[in-house]
Amino acid sequence: MKALIAGVNIALTASLAAWTMAADDINAVLQNSFVAKNQATMDRLERDAVQTACSAPRGMLLDNDMLASLRAERLAAVVLPADGEYLGDWQRGAEVAGNGRGLQSSDDPAQPNGGNCYACHQLAPDKVAYGTLGPSLTGYGARGQSEAMLQYTWTKLWDTHAYNLCSHMPRFGAQGILTEQQLKDVMAYLLDPASPVNQAAE
Ligand code: HEC
Numbered sequence: 001m002k003a004l005i006a007g008v009n010i011a012l013t014a015s016l017a018a019w020t021m022a023a024d025d026i027n028a029v030l031q032n033s034f035v036a037k038n039q040a041t042m043d044r045l046e047r048d049a050v051q052t053a054c055s056a057p058r059g060m061l062l063d064n065d066m067l068a069s070l071r072a073e074r075l076a077a078v079v080l081p082a083d084g085e086y087l088g089d090w091q092r093g094a095e096v097a098g099n100g101r102g103l104q105s106s107d108d109p110a111q112p113n114g115g116n117c118y119a120c121h122q123l124a125p126d127k128v129a130y131g132t133l134g135p136s137l138t139g140y141g142a143r144g145q146s147e148a149m150l151q152y153t154w155t156k157l158w159d160t161h162a163y164n165l166c167s168h169m170p171r172f173g174a175q176g177i178l179t180e181q182q183l184k185d186v187m188a189y190l191l192d193p194a195s196p197v198n199q200a201a202e
Helices: 002-033 049-054 064-076 090-098 147-158 180-191
Strands: none
Touching: 049 064, 090 180, 147 180
């Protein structure tokens, strides 16, 4: 058994060393192949502390205290709405949720970005085109509008890493993808009982 464990350890150490070398190669390939264009500049390739931790190869042991403190940092940095109002206009929110434009080299930076929620979530049940990387949010408004629910949803949209460090969802507030008003409108789209998200399918 001991020999087996030692063998596994050697294999792991070797594969981590191989990864470290491969990571340098990968960086070089990325730097050489990414072409900066318009608003898509080379700084798109820079990873922050969360992205670096979350891009570690599968199986690499990461320090739990480091991960917990990264998550706590993200939670502490969340900015709640200045006027304490979480809910905007669900009709405008529907547009934000369905808009997949923004931040690409071919997009006009003067135009507002979209949230592209349908790329990953089902929302209004009458919309048939949606991605399934994220859970269905149809009927989300049934969770109600308690202060806790409003804060939870806002925080999830502002910076999903505050709850789930390696979440695949964009950090809409923290990265300035959506404005405070757009976030309020999307909140209403999720939570307003009149929003199509909360209507039964025809
Ligand atoms: C690139 C994919 C992606 C996009 C785009 C995306 N999400 Fe998500 N979202 C996820 C994933 C994956 C989860 C579940 C895992 C997690 O918690 O990170 C999630 C979780 C959520 C949750 C929590 C669900 C729950 O049951 O509590 C909410 C709310 C949410 N997303 C709303 C939105 C809204 C609104 C938008 C658009 C403004 C959006 N998401 C855009 C991937 C995405």
